[in-house]
Amino acid sequence: MKSVIQRALASATLFLFLSVTYAQQTTQVSTTVNPSEELYQHYKQNGIDAAIKMYDSSPSKGDEYTLLSEPLNVLGYRLMDEGDLDAAEKAFKAQIDEYPNEANPYDSYADLLMEKGDEAGAKKNYQKAIELSATMDDAEAKQQMLEASKSKLAMLEGAGSDLQFLKGKWNTKMFRIQDGEKNMTQQGSVEFSANGKNNVLTGIMKDKNGDYVGTRIIAYDAIDEQYDMVFAGNSPNGIETSVLKIEESSPQKVVFTEAYEENGKKMMVRHILNKASGDIAWEIHELKGDQENPVAEMTFTKQ
Incomplete structure (x- = not known):
């Protein structure tokens, strides 16, 4: 599921390096880093496989699940918008591997499969997202997830065409x-x-x-x-x-x-x-x- 409002992913981290050289002390401060943007830039320079490998070794890997604003989720939709469907597929599959028990990674992957024309695969993943949405604790997020996946599955299956x-x-x-x-x-x-x-x-x-x-x-x-x-x-x-x-x-x-x-x-x-x-x-x-x-x-x- 694609986010309308992206989470503010930037976090300020202060790195203090102390060294004594000729009785002088130096302090260095890093700039703010956006994990999704960092992933995208790494993809542009080195390809999707290298970007996913970088993500696997980054501090973002294994963080608390953030639903729509997950770095791999944001990257996948950005690549879809740019037309690189094969790279987007790898990003969404990596997100499923990271969070196999969350609903949204399957919904996002189903969106990608729809874009590629794989309706059978999309139906399977929308259904998986619907099943997993029942396990979500946040009532509002649960309803949004159910509405998104179930409405898209319904259209695929021709529901609502009786009249x-x-x-x-x-x-x-x-x-x-x-x-x-x-x-x-x-x-x-x-x-x-x-x-x-x-x-x-x-x-x-x-x-x-x-x-x-x-x-x-x-x-x-x-x-x-x-x-x-x-x-x-x-x-x-x-x-x-x-x-x-x-x-x-x-x-x-x-x-x-x-x-x-x-x-x-x-x-x-x-x-x-x-x-x-x-x-x-x-x-x-x-x-x-x-x-x-x-x-x-x-x-x-x-x-």
Whole structure:
């Protein structure tokens, strides 16, 4: 995992050499040394193998583990940024050898493997980082480590892509089901777009006249393995939030539950999306205890 704020690694050390020559005394003081910068300069002059050998014999070797600001971690990402992936790999492997029971060295090495196109190796090391993050004592660092590794692994494994088929512009119809009767309550359109990582969908909804109705955002949460959804529109209800959990996902059908609060009461509905025809037949069932009752239907027709 790459640090946004690097630790101040400089330490002032005073070396006092006393010598008596012709009755004169001399004192020499060293300058401040940054272990990461020293490693990098040694790499530039002598190569990565010599830099790692120098590190192995330096006072920094075996110091208390400092997570993101470890000298080898900083060096590895710097070499990655410069495009020397083979040298960066050696730095990250050396960090794993030094701290085999820490999570971040595996996460960093996985980042390198992703850069080299080794997705299988990256998955293995992200998973190792996730497992080791559970052993971390610092609660904040533990959460950051888990979020970093698990979100990257989720994207590699395609998690969060269950609803990507919604991308595009659709004509929509909404029907309410009450006492066995189905009546259309709304007609219009929605256009969904995705972010670059395909883990966030944004839908702009309009009525049949083309006037704005609202915005729906669906974002995948890799930590809790669920989707967080928000809706904001013309109504005075503010922002409405809910949580979606996938129960079934295939090219023909997606089923998920939605949990939310309404007037202080916890509510749960099940959505059943049949998409075999290219269009979407969308059923909504209210869940109350052991009962499941259809309350609404929607049709999505691709424009």
